[in-house]
Amino acid sequence: MNNSIIDIAKQTEELLNTSEICRAEEIRVKTLRKKLESQDITVSVIGQFKRGKSTLVNAILEEKLLPVGIVPVTSVVTRIQYGEKSAAVHFDNGIIQPIDFEELSEYINEQENPGNKRCVSSVMLHTPASFLKKGLTFVDTPGVGSAHKHNSDAAYAFVKESDAVIFMLSVDSPINEIEIDFLRNAKEYAAKFYFAVNKIDNVEEEELSAYLEYCRRLLCSLMAVENVMLFPVSAKYGTGLEELKTKIQSDCKTLVKEILEDSVAMKLKDIIGSAMSRLDLYWNALKMPIGRLDSRFNQMKECLAELEKDSKEIISQLDYDTTNTDYVGISNMLQVELNQMKQALSSSVAELFGMEYHYELTELNLTESYKLDNSQDSIENLKEKFLTETKQLCDELEHTLNLILMYREKNTITVARRIEDLNKLNRQLRKLRTLL
Ligand SMILES: Nc1nc2c(ncn2[C@@H]2O[C@H](COP(=O)(O)OP(=O)(O)OP(=O)(O)O)[C@@H](O)[C@H]2O)c(=O)[nH]1
Numbered sequence: 001m002n003n004s005i006i007d008i009a010k011q012t013e014e015l016l017n018t019s020e021i022c023r024a025e026e027i028r029v030k031t032l033r034k035k036l037e038s039q040d041i042t043v044s045v046i047g048q049f050k051r052g053k054s055t056l057v058n059a060i061l062e063e064k065l066l067p068v069g070i071v072p073v074t075s076v077v078t079r080i081q082y083g084e085k086s087a088a089v090h091f092d093n094g095i096i097q098p099i100d101f102e103e104l105s106e107y108i109n110e111q112e113n114p115g116n117k118r119c120v121s122s123v124m125l126h127t128p129a130s131f132l133k134k135g136l137t138f139v140d141t142p143g144v145g146s147a148h149k150h151n152s153d154a155a156y157a158f159v160k161e162s163d164a165v166i167f168m169l170s171v172d173s174p175i176n177e178i179e180i181d182f183l184r185n186a187k188e189y190a191a192k193f194y195f196a197v198n199k200i201d202n203v204e205e206e207e208l209s210a211y212l213e214y215c216r217r218l219l220c221s222l223m224a225v226e227n228v229m230l231f232p233v234s235a236k237y238g239t240g241l242e243e244l245k246t247k248i249q250s251d252c253k254t255l256v257k258e259i260l261e262d263s264v265a266m267k268l269k270d271i272i273g274s275a276m277s278r279l280d281l282y283w284n285a286l287k288m289p290i291g292r293l294d295s296r297f298n299q300m301k302e303c304l305a306e307l308e309k310d311s312k313e314i315i316s317q318l319d320y321d322t323t324n325t326d327y328v329g330i331s332n333m334l335q336v337e338l339n340q341m342k343q344a345l346s347s348s349v350a351e352l353f354g355m356e357y358h359y360e361l362t363e364l365n366l367t368e369s370y371k372l373d374n375s376q377d378s379i380e381n382l383k384e385k386f387l388t389e390t391k392q393l394c395d396e397l398e399h400t401l402n403l404i405l406m407y408r409e410k411n412t413i414t415v416a417r418r419i420e421d422l423n424k425l426n427r428q429l430r431k432l433r434t435l436l
C-alpha cells in the first residue's frame with residue numbers, strides 16, 4: 001500500500017511535470033510526497049465557533065498558549081510544533097515575523113485583529129510540550145459558522161491540510177447544520193477523526209449518556225462508518241483529556257503510515273481533479289479567435305517587460321542608497337515587491353485569457369536571514385536572488401503563453417502533437433485518479 005501511494009504520487013508528479021499548465025498542482029504533489037517521506041502528521045482541532053477548541057489545545061499542551069473567550073476569538077490558523085519556545089507570524093505577502101508570546105493576541109484574536117486586517121496567513125509556535133514530542137504538528141483553527149465569514153473560510157481551507165482531525169462538539173448544543181456541512185467537507189480530506197464532546201461539566205451523567213448516544217448514531221451515519229471515536233471531555237477542567245491524548249499519541253506512533261497514506265490519497269485525488277480542470281481552462285484560451293489571442297498576447301508581453309524593468313529599478317534604487325545596510329528591512333521590502341508582482345501577473349492572466357494562473361508565494365528565506373550579518377555581501381546576494389526570481393517569473397509565464405500560441409497556430413504537426421499530448425495527459429491523470 002505504502003509503495004503504491006508513493007508510486008502514484010511520483011507518477012502524478014512526473015505527469016504534471018510534462019506540462020507547464022499544471023505547475024501549481026505539481027508543486028502541491030511534491031509537498032505531499034515530502035510529507036509522506038518525512039512522516040510529518042498534522043492534527044488539527046476544528047469545529048463550530050465557541051465549542052472550546054483553543055481551550056482544548058491549551059489543556060492538551062498543559063500551557064495557556066492561546067487566547068480563549070466567550071465571543072468568537074480565534075481568527076487565524078495556529079500551528080504548534082515541538083521545540084524551544086518561539087513564535088512567528090506568517091503574513092499573506094510571504095513575510096515571516098518573529099514575535100513574543102505576549103503579542104500573540106494582536107494577530108490571532110478576532111477582537112484585536114478584526115477581519116484579519118493584518119493579513120496574517122498563519123502563526124507558527126514552538127513549545128517543548130510532551131504531547132508534541134512524537135513530531136506531530138498540532139493546529140488550532142478558527143471556528144466555523146460565526147458572523148465572521150473569513151474565520152469559516154480559513155477553517156474550510158485548512159481542513160485540506162489536515163491528516164487527522166479532532167472535531168469539537170459541545171454537550172450544551174445538539175449537532176447542527178453548520179457542523180454537519182463542515183464535517184461532510186472535512187471527511188473528503190482528513191484520514192482520521194476523533195470526536196471530542198466538550199463541556200461535560202455542564203451536564204449530569206444521565207444527560208451525558210443520552211447525548212453521547214445521540215452523537216454516536218448521527219456521526220456514524222454521517223461518516224458512513226460502524227463506529228466513531230467519541231471522547232467526552234471538559235477542556236476547562238481537564239476531565240477526559242488523558243484518554244484523548246493517549247489515543248492520538250498511540251495512533252501517531254503505530255498508525256502514522258496508514259493515516260498519512262489515506263490522507264495523501266484523498267488530497268492527491270483533489271489535486272488531480274484541479275489539474276484536469278486547469279486543462280479545461282487551457283482549452284478555453286485555445287478556443288479564442290487568433291486575432292484576439294494575438295492582441296492579448298502582446299498586452300501580456302508588455303506587462304512582462306514592464307515588470308522586469310520595475311524590478312531592475314527597485315534594485316538600482318537600492319544600489320544608489322549605499323547607506324542602507326539593514327538586511328532584514330531590505331529582505332522584507334523585496335519579499336513584498338516579489339509577491340505583489342506575482343499577484344499582478346496572476347490577475348493579468350485571469351483578465352486577458354480568462355484562465356487561472358497561480359504562483360506559489362515563495363519566501364526569500366527570511367528566517368535564515370536573521371542568522372546572517374548585515375554585510376554588504378549578504379545584501380548583494382539578496383538583490384541577485386530577487387532579480388533571478390523576477391526573471392524566472394516572467395520567463396515561466398512567457399513560456400506558457402508561447403505554448404498557447406503554438407497550440408493556436410493551425411495546421412502544423414507541432415500543434416497536432418501537442419494537442420495529442422494534452423489529451424494523453426488528461427487520460428493518464430484520469431487513470432491515476434481511479435487508482436486512489
Ligand atoms: N463550562 C465549560 N466551558 C468551556 C469549556 N471549554 C471551553 N469553555 C468556554 O467556552 C468558551 C469558548 O472557548 P474557546 O476555547 O475560546 O472556544 P473556541 O472554539 O476556540 O472559539 P473560537 O476560537 O471563537 O472558534 C470560553 O468561555 C471557555 O471558557 C469546558 O469544558 N466547560
Ligand SMILES: [Mg+2]
Pocket residue numbers: 053054055067068073074141142143
Ligand atoms: Mg479558538
